[in-house]
Amino acid sequence: MQRVLHILATRRAAIVVIAAVILTLAGFAVWAARTTYQSVNNVQRLTTVNDAFQDARHAIAQENLAARRYQLRGEPVHIREYDAARAELNKSLTTVRALGSPETMSHVTVGSCLLCTTSMSRLLHSPNGGRNATGRLPYFASAAAV
Numbered sequence: 001m002q003r004v005l006h007i008l009a010t011r012r013a014a015i016v017v018i019a020a021v022i023l024t025l026a027g028f029a030v031w032a033a034r035t036t037y038q039s040v041n042n043v044q045r046l047t048t049v050n051d052a053f054q055d056a057r058h059a060i061a062q063e064n065l066a067a068r069r070y071q072l073r074g075e076p077v078h079i080r081e082y083d084a085a086r087a088e089l090n091k092s093l094t095t096v097r098a099l100g101s102p103e104t105m106s107h108v109t110v111g112s113c114l115l116c117t118t119s120m121s122r123l124l125h126s127p128n129g130g131r132n133a134t135g136r137l138p139y140f141a142s143a144a145a146v
């Protein structure tokens with residue numbers, strides 16, 4: 001009789017151990033799925049931020065190019081190109097601000113970019129088209145890079 005009780009106790013203990021192992025594996029599977037989901041979300045967010053940085057770099061180059069063309073030719077079409085590039089820069093920097101972390105924001109010189117573009121915009125949109133008293137366009141430095 002005692003032998004039968006020992007076998008039953010052993011079976012019950014084995015069932016409890018197997019149930020604990022199954023629950024542990026299920027918990028690990030839930031943790032792994034959640035971690036993978038968070039990683040995918042982070043990769044998507046960081047890819048979007050990276051794309052926004054690249055768009056901002058391109059917009060700054062386009063601004064600079066439009067400003068240089070305006071210096072050389074003085075045509076109003078270049079002011080419109082400049083405005084379009086500036087709008088793209090503002091959109092890109094808004095995306096970076098919205099999705100970027102403080103670490104990514106420390107790598108962008110948003111203040112200097114906006115300062116350069118603001119002073120350039122004032123120059124190009126002035127009543128005399130940015131020309132000085134002699135009718136010439138002043139030479140200005142290129143915009144800061146992101």
